[in-house]
Amino acid sequence: MEGLCLNSFTRFLLFLFVFLVFSHKWQRANASEPVLELVKGFEAKPDSSIDSFQPLLTDPNGNFSFGFLRVNGSRLSLAVTHPNLTEPLWVFDPTRSASWSHKTKLFFNGSLVISDHSSRLEWSTHTNGDRLILRNDSNLQVVKTSSFVEWESFDFPGNTLVENQNFTSAMALVSPNGLYSMRLGSDFIGLYAKVSEDSQQFYWKHSALQAKAKVKDGAGPILARINPNGYLGMYQTGNIPIDVEAFNSFQRPVNGLLILRLESDGNLRGYLWDGSHWALNYEAIRETCDLPNPCGPKLGYFKVREGVGKKKSRLGLTVGMSLLAVIAVVLMVAMVYVGFRNWSREKRVLEEDNGLSPGPYKNLGSDSFSSVEMSRR
């Protein structure tokens, strides 16, 4: 009897011990340090205790991280971030997100796959690589052992272009609010504002100067690339630019990384990492008044108009209600007055009769109430 008791107590202790060790291990696994590469079999889920960013992978210099970015409180995006930039350098899909819950799973099985059935999300790189790595320029790559690159985030930019990243005429930079985009034409860089679901409008155009090289018909589309010497170059063939759009650091020997972003006000800005912070290095549109919507994005403008319309109709409703109320009050006063006159006349009659009957007054009162109710309808 006693032996059994001790036995179950021991078993309980053993269970507690195993549980503690297991939960400790589990916690340790969750709070693991980001690694330099992810191989086949890797799996991760978001940690509920993290409220901003959960790193999974880092570049060799420890400058950039790839991981789960918590957005809008409970949503999850896959992102490449830099600790001193508030907005990520890259996101897997600016229009979609998963839930920050145990239902979301990220794994690498040759493809990098994220799935969340509760958000009906399944995204994959559709590759058959051996490793996932983050390069020292923030480029996320699925590579084979032979170093052959099967997929890279540089081919799918969001709103940011990084030094040496090739921006082709098939790509677009899109501002985080989805209103503005940067695209290449046959011999120019254009910034466009979204006017409706399927129409875009120019608000800034930079044509190639073609000083060092000319655009040749039939030689293929152009591409743009940030040159470490401090400019955004446009190229058609080879490495001789058809245009040089200079940044502030142009031809100044600086040792830092350059990036270019299309921001939510529609401006295209360049930043230079000077070793401690990101310094503004270029602005396509210098005058605030030249921005597509200096008083806020177009969406906001329509929202304001909608608000004015709503206000107007609300004002109309208020005026109408007040008018009805005034009419009701006037009617009530008139009825009370008439009633009072009738009553005092009757009172006089009754007084002469030596009786008292407030009846008609009461009736009038209830009549006036129903008239108020009617006027409210």
Ligand SMILES: *[C@@H]1O[C@H](CO)[C@@H](O)[C@H](O)[C@H]1NC(C)=O
């Ligand atoms: C976050 O919220 C904003 C505003 O409601 C919305 O425009 C955006 O799409 C949301 N982002 C994600 C990733 O859900």
Ligand SMILES: *[C@@H]1O[C@H](CO)[C@@H](O)[C@H](O)[C@H]1NC(C)=O
């Ligand atoms: C850059 O980020 C690191 C890590 O979060 C932080 O320690 C540092 O203070 C930041 N520097 C600036 C200039 O914000």
Ligand SMILES: *[C@@H]1O[C@H](CO)[C@@H](O)[C@H](O)[C@H]1NC(C)=O
């Ligand atoms: C990886 O997983 C996805 C989703 O489950 C699947 O469609 C794909 O075939 C898998 N790829 C490999 C190489 O096993």
Ligand SMILES: *[C@@H]1O[C@H](CO)[C@@H](O)[C@H](O)[C@H]1NC(C)=O
């Ligand atoms: C980045 O990595 C490349 C090799 O992949 C190397 O040549 C280069 O010096 C590195 N740059 C920095 C800033 O570490």
Ligand SMILES: *[C@@H]1O[C@H](CO)[C@@H](O)[C@H](O)[C@H]1NC(C)=O
């Ligand atoms: C960009 O394109 C050029 C050729 O046009 C190529 O030499 C270079 O390797 C490409 N850069 C990247 C990062 O893919």
Ligand SMILES: *[C@@H]1O[C@H](CO)[C@@H](O)[C@H](O)[C@H]1NC(C)=O
């Ligand atoms: C990357 O790391 C190196 C070495 O730690 C540092 O000198 C450099 O400023 C960092 N660059 C960025 C963009 O953070």
